[in-house]
Amino acid sequence: MKFTFTQEQEEFRKEVHDFLEGELRAGTFSTQSRGLVAPCSREFSLKMAERGWIGFSWPKEYWGKGRSYVDKMILNEELMKVQAPIGYHFLADRQVGPALIAFGSDWQRETFLPRIAAADEGIQFCLLFSEPNAGSDLSAVTTKAVKEGEAYIINGQKIWNSEAHTADLGWLLARTHFDQAIPKHRACSEFVVDMKTPGITVRPIINGAGEHSFNEVFFDNVRIEQRYLVGQENEGFKQIMAQMDYERTGMERLLQTYPIYNLLIEYVKKMSKEGESREFYCWARDQVAQLEIEHNIGRLLCYHTAWIIDQGKKPSSQAAMAKAFCTQHEQRVNDIATKIVGPVSQIREDAKWSPFPVDLATCYLWGPSYTLQGGSTEILKNIVALRGLGLPRS
Amino acid sequence: MKFTFTQEQEEFRKEVHDFLEGELRAGTFSTQSRGLVAPCSREFSLKMAERGWIGFSWPKEYWGKGRSYVDKMILNEELMKVQAPIGYHFLADRQVGPALIAFGSDWQRETFLPRIAAADEGIQFCLLFSEPNAGSDLSAVTTKAVKEGEAYIINGQKIWNSEAHTADLGWLLARTHFDQAIPKHRACSEFVVDMKTPGITVRPIINGAGEHSFNEVFFDNVRIEQRYLVGQENEGFKQIMAQMDYERTGMERLLQTYPIYNLLIEYVKKMSKEGESREFYCWARDQVAQLEIEHNIGRLLCYHTAWIIDQGKKPSSQAAMAKAFCTQHEQRVNDIATKIVGPVSQIREDAKWSPFPVDLATCYLWGPSYTLQGGSTEILKNIVALRGLGLPRS
Amino acid sequence: MDFNLNEETVLMKDSAQRFLQKKCPSSLVRELIKDEVGYSKDIWKEMTELGWLGFIHKEKYGGFDGSFFDLFILFEQIGRVLLPSPFLCSTVLSGLIIDEAGNEKQKDEYLRPIIEGEKIFTTALLDENGRYDANDPKIEAAKTRDNAYVVNGTRLLVPYAHVADGIIVCANVKDSKAGGSTLFINERNADGQEKTPLDTMSVEKSFAVDFKNVKLPAESIVGAPGKGERYLSKILPKATILKCGEMLGGMERVVEMTVEYVKQRHQFDRPLGSLQVIQHYCADMATDLESARLITCQAASLLSENIPCEKEISMAKAWCNEAYRKATWTAQQVHGGMGFTEEYDLHLFYKHAKASELAFESSWFHRSKVADAMGI
């Protein structure tokens, strides 16, 4: 066992870190902390593309850099610590690329992969999975994709689609088999869909933090050419499940609230000097030490998951564990931070009176999304119990 | 709403308290803290019987004192705070009496109730409910009671029978209907059985604390006369469920570990004076304050449940809540106490080096039984969800 | 012990609940949060007419000598609908402070119109770090030669400062004879008060108030100089428990909403509420709620009967802080995406739980008070 990084890895981390420091100094972006998806900046994505940091862990033959998932995690850790604006390519890099490499046609790979890796125009993706009655249970999707000649005609509704209002392309799950006798999870297919196709309506949903980050997406006789079907017809659900582990591997699940955590540590350091009662300071210190332990464990769980992928193994249970652990930790960070900082922690977006340069109040309001998006904690624990421990289905 | 006691109640509490102080001073018993069932002393029970404190809340027409459940809780609170040795009559008073009053025949009432209330010889009861394959699910009992003329012949095995090795009488649940088509919970009956009846074998089980408190009980063609059948044949499961709420109402579920809690408070009071680091003392203080809040809430939950019974209502959900809450609190008391007292808290039964006169280590070892006996926490939460909140069955 | 509400209280509770449910739908709460004024003048008027504002105040100043416990039950109802209004800061906090410490002139001039809903008052008790500092206020009142006081400093999170006719501030008088923590009334027209609206999680409008050389006459002192903290320590426990009542009401709604939701919502072809894990979540919420109800009602009832109950108050606030917050977390988790949308009401309670936790001191603070009361 080895818990240190190679010298190359340390140097790479430094390279990323220095790049980001430079960008921060130059004012390209500033660190904020919202939900999962970091801000969108094609300009920034272009800089990353230049450095070969998009498609970093895709195989070289697929326009990637062939780097390990552990290397990729180093990259992501540095990016996410400062909440770099990687939203433009993030989903495509994390999820679409690997899915196309695994299941896509040659044409699809050639069409999308090089453009994603280059942060070309028009390649921002959004996911179109969930529906009003298919949240945790994706196999229950009812959006229909009916074959008509060389195309599919899509009708139905999707929901909770992050960034669907800015995305160029959608990654759609729809029902393609309508025989009730067929099990639901053998009846869906995956498609890539151009979000500008006639018949698509995107309606914003304002979230509990008062912000527009996700949407409803309506499909009214939307036509998708057959070549945009990804993988096997009716195998979409299985394909998505296979890809989910990658979605859950990421360190974004630990670092959504890292800027707050970082500021909290600094805050507590100053507490004893700045007139807070010693008793309260001791309490705060104990709380933050516990968070630090959790943070370190979360980090190891993430790197372990990445390493398992690098070993060519399926990390289902480990990825589920990591996401469940990390997201609950993030919620505690927000909660403990408000408890330590006290009443002013609820002041939003006020340059003068907010306690932190990163908005703690808004972060707290985003908290509920952490443990829901990309598999609720409950679903993840089911995965650990069933796939990890082999317990019998209920 | 009123959260204070009447003057009569305060005086009664004082009467009980003074009596117990006197007994403690006289050395009749000393405060220890084990599992649920306090030590057994017929002598002590006789003193209580003299004072009318057995059958305290049974109706007057049934040899009781007709006092309210709130009054009874005051009595129990004082008794259990010092862990008075009420084991001889406790089960009979709490459970057997009310069950006979509700379901028993006149002969049964006349035979047992006055003798229980008087702490007569030969009336210590034990429960014979659980079986190796019927723990949380009592309806699954397989011990058979087959009718043969004017009697039932019992064959089978019971387990987890506290004090079965000292009890004179048993309160037995056995299957009396053997048609597989009949639902399991309509196939059992309740009996009183003399533990000296030929064919009964009691085998001790040593528990995790190294002590003998419960047993296995084997029935080999044990004959019970028909008049010992309690209530309706085949209605035993329903009758038991109806009585369970009374079992769960008691303050014994909050006060099993009270002597430890009390000593812990005194310990923490002295900490700051006796050279412990101020930081650690602050931590201990915060922990104990939280326990105090829980203790007070537990107490209110118990009194509330008693009061609901006094209102003539069924307290199923409230009793379940109270027991689940209180027993989990008791486990935390033991855990926090060991954390605060440190390494010496694991020293058992050593007059010189044990930190407390009441054995903390043994108490910690009994801890697991708190949340299992009389309905596991999981079963109790199911009751709250289904009966209290009306959620649909799973 | 009696866990029933008495008949009168039940009547008051039911009518208050009907009134609030009718007048204050969640759509109005949303509007008022965004609105500049931040409360409904119409509802305020009706509250006055219903006698709510003078509920526990003395008859001689236009009040009704009602029971504190009933006022607590009223706040529970307010919490159920999250009605934004200056009720707590004006009639309760400021009103009781003036009643406790003010002279007859001040009572006539301020308390009576407060009770009559004609004047709105608020209190400014938190320093620039958001900490309560009445024992040694960081805001100073320098005595002038003409026997006036010049106030300088900043107070944060002052509710409804923008509509307040008077702001009660606890300032530090620098005076060798009778100095220290002292209560002042800043009338609206006093020069030098700068109010900056703050966007917070609370349904109440909240402000930063800068006092820049605000000159106040000696008559604006409430009570004796140097005793500001002592007066406050008599009144704040009451406000704390009313806040707990509000939290209790909010928590009730959260549990109701969640139980209702899991009965209806289907996932994996069965009602969500039939899943054992969801059932246990709900059982835990219900237990926390019942616990909050008992421990909070206990403190309110003892307060109402003038039985000392500092410890009970702190137990209640410490428990409500965590129980309410946990309830909103669980509710959000159970509701899934739906609960995280603005159109659904849950986020209002999610915010209210955290804002209330942060108001009138943290769980840690109150646990520490419990420990004090235990003698450890």
Add this chain to the structure above:
Amino acid sequence: MDFNLNEETVLMKDSAQRFLQKKCPSSLVRELIKDEVGYSKDIWKEMTELGWLGFIHKEKYGGFDGSFFDLFILFEQIGRVLLPSPFLCSTVLSGLIIDEAGNEKQKDEYLRPIIEGEKIFTTALLDENGRYDANDPKIEAAKTRDNAYVVNGTRLLVPYAHVADGIIVCANVKDSKAGGSTLFINERNADGQEKTPLDTMSVEKSFAVDFKNVKLPAESIVGAPGKGERYLSKILPKATILKCGEMLGGMERVVEMTVEYVKQRHQFDRPLGSLQVIQHYCADMATDLESARLITCQAASLLSENIPCEKEISMAKAWCNEAYRKATWTAQQVHGGMGFTEEYDLHLFYKHAKASELAFESSWFHRSKVADAMGI
């Protein structure tokens, strides 16, 4: 980063596991707990022959210069079967102390026979309240005119004191020149040592040791006078992580036993493990275990490579303390009555978890060290 054990380690681990499973069934553990000697001399002999006692010690004293990480894996295996033995107190703690601070004569006289299993040593570092006090020991060593020392005081929870050929004690030397915290070796035959067996939750035999005018020659000092605590602070971190290894092994068994049990046990006509609440309990245990494994292996690995890792060690112990204890609680709850019987093994782990939590400092203490390391 590499989360695989290397080949050599795997071989050692497998053979240790086979050996321990064969030699140390739970029936033996039960016997040894009740036995007066408290460990198996046969197994001890075999452990010596397998080279375990000299695993990380230097070749020149009969050791094998093995890797610390492998020793950690060995302790994990010991934890799986809860083998009672003086391995930790004798070869590790005492052995490393002598290796660190002792002179050549002491190393020859004590370290070599410790490694060869011929002598058993133990350490006595806790005061009468059970607290570690090496920075200012409450046990005193008064210097005599003939350049000897007279030790007086009490040490608690001394493992295997009854069979120890030597007890290392950290006593306070009252001497103006070179006084303070100083390590001494008390040989078995020194007069005035009174040993009282204690019944504890640990599988190790444990004693109170009273030192009554125990006269020790100056040569029994280990290292420099006044530097006792400094030596200990180098060795205790290693013992702490080996204890974590033992806890990790215990926790593994608890999770295995529980998962196995819920797969087989039927309640309500279905396997217990098919109930969602039980599944989530198991998932939580598994996550805590995986977390414990990673954070503990990290510290062991860094220690093995001589990379500073005080913080990592404290993170590991703080986490293992709570994770192991919680695992045993959940396991007991899931097992029902069966788990609460002496004949079933679970209670052995339940006790081991608490005893281990209490050994080498509490979670609070280690969190406080983490905070130190963070600079707060």
